Amino acid sequence: MAYEFQVTLDCARPHELADWWAEALDWEVEPQDEGFIRSMIEQGHATEDETTRHNGKLVWRSGAAIRHPDGLERAPRLLFQLVPEPKTVKNRMHLDLRTGDDRDAVVQRLVAKGATFLHDGRQGPSTWVTLADPEGNELCVS
Structure with a gap:
């Protein structure tokens, strides 16, 4: 079930x-x-x-x-x-937002709304940006 x-x-x-x-x-x-x-x-x-x-x-x-x-x-x-x-430590689980739009534009919009840029990530051909929401919860945008 x-x-x-x-x-x-x-x-x-x-x-x-x-x-x-x-x-x-x-x-x-x-x-x-x-x-x-x-x-x-x-x-x-x-x-x-x-x-x-x-x-x-x-x-x-x-x-x-x-x-x-x-x-x-x-x-x-x-x-x-x-x-x-x-919140005191890194999340053990987070959301990955897969955009159909321009990733960088989405990142800029979220940062303008209060997200914090943490780092750029890359694994092989896959890239993403890791952000934190206004309370520090991590999320990735790809």
């Missing part, structure tokens, strides 16, 4: 990082149902402390997710999960 999965990134600011990655990938931030959140609080299943406001909307403080515009059948969702500790 094959499993479905999502990719989860630990971070300090999940909503802001979800926005950044959604823009970087041209994906969509999953909406959070404000009515459902309020209902969970009213029923005692959650507290106000578990929520925050982002872009004027009530959302769960602990996370945000993005998905491909064609849905989960096209690609797994990315979940950005709030954690208290900062």
Whole structure:
């Protein structure tokens, strides 16, 4: 049996990082149902402390997710999960973005949006650029 999965990134600011990655990938931030959140609080299943406001909307403080515009059948969702500790070492896993566009233009766009250039990579005929997102998570662009 094959499993479905999502990719989860630990971070300090999940909503802001979800926005950044959604823009970087041209994906969509999953909406959070404000009515459902309020209902969970009213029923005692959650507290106000578990929520925050982002872009004027009530959302769960602990996370945000993005998905491909064609849905989960096209690609797994990315979940950005709030954690208290900062990132301190290199990721053991990262995303590789394969562009159909001019790679250097994509790199320039991501750097202009807050990514940090780390290095150029090469293995045989394959080349890529390694960047870090605004919270330091590595990604490669090829």
